[in-house]
Amino acid sequence: MILKTFFYYFRGIRLVVLKMIAIIFLIFLAGYFLLKDNSKKDSNTINTNKDSVFVSSYNALNNLKKDYFHVILINYSCFDWMTNYIKQPQKFNPKYTITATKELHLSVFQIFDLQKNNIYCSNTGLLDGDTLVFNDSFFNKLYQKRELIFYLKLDSQIVEIHASTIHHSNDTKKINAPKGYLIIGKLWDSSYIKEVSTIIHTKISIDFAKLKNPLIEDKNLFILKDYNGKVIASITYKPTKEFINTFVFQKVFFKMYYFFLFLITVIISIFCYEYYIIKPLNILQKSLKRENVLLIGPMLTKENEFSTIAELVLEYYNQIEWARDEIENTNRTKNELNITNTILMDQKEKMTLQNFELEAQSEKLASAHYEILYKNNQLEYQNLQITDGIKYASMIQKAVLTAQFNLDKTFKDHFIFYKPKEILSGDFYWFKEFYDKYYFACADCTGHGFSGAMMSMLGISFLNELTHHQNDRNISPSIILDKLRLKVVETLHQTGEIGQIRDGMDIGLCMYNPTKKILEYSGAYNILYQMTTDEENKTVLIEHKGDRMPVGIYDKPEAFNNIIIATKKGDTFYMLTDGYIDQFGGPNKKKLNKQNFKNMLFSIQHLNLSEQRLYLKEFFVNWLGNLEQVDDVTVIAIKL
Numbered sequence: 293m294i295l296k297t298f299f300y301y302f303r304g305i306r307l308v309v310l311k312m313i314a315i316i317f318l319i320f321l322a323g324y325f326l327l328k329d330n331s332k333k334d335s336n337t338i339n340t341n342k343d344s345v346f347v348s349s350y351n352a353l354n355n356l357k358k359d360y361f362h363v364i365l366i367n368y369s370c371f372d373w374m375t376n377y378i379k380q381p382q383k384f385n386p387k388y389t390i391t392a393t394k395e396l397h398l399s400v401f402q403i404f405d406l407q408k409n410n411i412y413c414s415n416t417g418l419l420d421g422d423t424l425v426f427n428d429s430f431f432n433k434l435y436q437k438r439e440l441i442f443y444l445k446l447d448s449q450i451v452e453i454h455a456s457t458i459h460h461s462n463d464t465k466k467i468n469a470p471k472g473y474l475i476i477g478k479l480w481d482s483s484y485i486k487e488v489s490t491i492i493h494t495k496i497s498i499d500f501a502k503l504k505n506p507l508i509e510d511k512n513l514f515i516l517k518d519y520n521g522k523v524i525a526s527i528t529y530k531p532t533k534e535f536i537n538t539f540v541f542q543k544v545f546f547k548m549y550y551f552f553l554f555l556i557t558v559i560i561s562i563f564c565y566e567y568y569i570i571k572p573l574n575i576l577q578k579s580l581k582r583e584n585v586l587l588i589g590p591m592l593t594k595e596n597e598f599s600t601i602a603e604l605v606l607e608y609y610n611q612i613e614w615a616r617d618e619i620e621n622t623n624r625t626k627n628e629l630n631i632t633n634t635i636l637m638d639q640k641e642k643m644t645l646q647n648f649e650l651e652a653q654s655e656k657l658a659s660a661h662y663e664i665l666y667k668n669n670q671l672e673y674q675n676l677q678i679t680d681g682i683k684y685a686s687m688i689q690k691a692v693l694t695a696q697f698n699l700d701k702t703f704k705d706h707f708i709f710y711k712p713k714e715i716l717s718g719d720f721y722w723f724k725e726f727y728d729k730y731y732f733a734c735a736d737c738t739g740h741g742f743s744g745a746m747m748s749m750l751g752i753s754f755l756n757e758l759t760h761h762q763n764d765r766n767i768s769p770s771i772i773l774d775k776l777r778l779k780v781v782e783t784l785h786q787t788g789e790i791g792q793i794r795d796g797m798d799i800g801l802c803m804y805n806p807t808k809k810i811l812e813y814s815g816a817y818n819i820l821y822q823m824t825t826d827e828e829n830k831t832v833l834i835e836h837k838g839d840r841m842p843v844g845i846y847d848k849p850e851a852f853n854n855i856i857i858a859t860k861k862g863d864t865f866y867m868l869t870d871g872y873i874d875q876f877g878g879p880n881k882k883k884l885n886k887q888n889f890k891n892m893l894f895s896i897q898h899l900n901l902s903e904q905r906l907y908l909k910e911f912f913v914n915w916l917g918n919l920e921q922v923d924d925v926t927v928i929a930i931k932l
Contacts, residue, residue, distance in 0.1 A: 400453070424475070443516040451480070724756070
């Protein structure tokens with residue numbers, strides 16, 4: 293009966309888990325017996341492992357001592373008072389300056405001058421007196437290497453020596469010649485050897501008898517040499533009982549640790565299997581058999597695989613309830629649909645009558661649509677005629693803008709960058725040869741497009757009229773602008789009253805006299821830029837500003853000023869309207885501004901004017917990007 297109950301309990305998932313536990317147990321058990329069989333070998337490996345342990349412990353102790361002695365050398369070999377003491381030892385009292393040897397736990401503390409004379413000595417515990425004597429070869433080697441670490445044999449004892457050269461405090465890297473020598477050391481007496489043995493848990497002793505053994509000579513860590521590299525002694529060692537017990541205890545500790553780890557793992561596995569697998573399965577089984585959804589309530593709050601199964605069981609019960617409700621709702625809806633069908637038949641008859649009315653309205657909308665299409669065609673035809681007229685006007689404007697004399701013959705290096713905002717432009721440029729003098733202008737009329745173009749045509753016509761009927765062969769640009777302003781005011785009937793048009797133009801006008809090599813300039817709100825060289829043959833940019841009043845009606849009109857500029861070969865003059873520098877664009881969608889334009893002129897002076905025009909054009913297009921051009925653009929450059 294007991295066996296039957298046992299096999300009934302351990303079936304299915306329980307049997308699989310039980311097999312897994314048994315396999316894990318066998319693996320851990322096998323590992324334990326293997327460690328037990330090897331325990332006898334561990335005692336043999338102690339003799340081998342003790343060497344490596346002793347090596348690391350002894351090496352660490354030596355490094356610690358070297359660091360300690362090195363700190364003493366650094367602190368006592370770079371002080372200015374020590375160099376002064378070497379020069380004049382009678383003026384210094386070492387007792388008040390040098391730390392006592394016993395306070396540093398040293399056996400040797402000596403200071404030498406450059407003549408290798410010992411001028412300070414503080415030795416304790418040495419067998420042969422107060423002073424250790426060193427030969428010339430030692431000082432020569434120390435002079436070259438600046439630091440030495442070696443051992444000296446004194447009868448049956450060893451002295452560990454650390455030597456250094458003495459330098460000024462501003463020569464910490466010991467580059468310059470030394471001022472003297474410093475020697476410190478430690479006597480390996482019985483108390484010191486006992487102290488070292490206690491630290492590394494190994495009994496060590498100095499052996500002078502095995503120096504000829506080649507095996508000892510290969511172990512560099514345990515051979516003591518003098519400053520010439522000659523072997524003077526070796527170290528023998530023997531692990532203490534405490535060291536062996538510690539080594540064996542560690543082996544036993546790890547065996548017990550792994551055994552208890554295995555035991556705890558088995559217990560936790562059984563508990564987790566029973567609590568997290570068997571118990572949730574029993575709850576789900578009872579819930580399905582009894583059709584009681586309340587049993588799986590606690591499982592729904594846990595986030596694991598069984599909570600998902602519990603949600604599916606709950607969904608199963610909900611689907612049953614939903615199906616029952618749906619059947620009732622379907623029957624109820626069927627009756628409602630019969631009633632709704634009767635209502636829809638009545639609405640259908642009403643919609644039929646409404647369709648007849650919509651068809652009649654549709655015919656009226658079609659007639660209106662055809663009428664709109666006819667008017668749109670008329671508007672497109674009229675717009676085409678207007679556009680053709682504007683294009684023809686643009687051709688006339690471009691013909692009028694053609695230079696009045698051969699620019700290539702007069703100014704071999706020049707360019708005109710002309711880019712209207714629309715088909716017609718409010719900007720214009722003007723050139724004319726008059727009594728062996730050359731006049732050229734760049735103007736921006738009020739507005740752009742058709743209105744600006746009309747004003748530009750008036751400006752060109754007035755300039756031609758003023759220079760054609762003029763008897764004065766030396767008429768200056770300022771006088772021309774004064775007369776041009778009178779023409780504009782009279783033609784447009786401008787009186788300055790409120791409500792009247794105040795159209796006019798901003799213009800820069802130049803007259804170049806090739807005989808006298810001078811250029812006269814007058815401007816209305818416009819600026820003339822001159823790129824020339826100074827006395828040091830450096831490129832400079834000179835800005836010639838015009839008057840701050842337009843060519844047109846103005847509240848306080850005055851005579852325009854005339855600027856006379858002495859020129860020389862290679863000077864370049866730039867005239868432009870404000871459309872270029874006022875254009876928005878770039879990464880921040882801001883105006884280009886005048887300063888950036890001047891910087892640009894400096895950056896392209898290595899190019900000829902044809903290349904400069906191409907650069908200005910490409911830069912303007914890239915600066916504009918996908919934004920709209922705000923104004924007409926004109927830039928003129930002439931090189932003398």
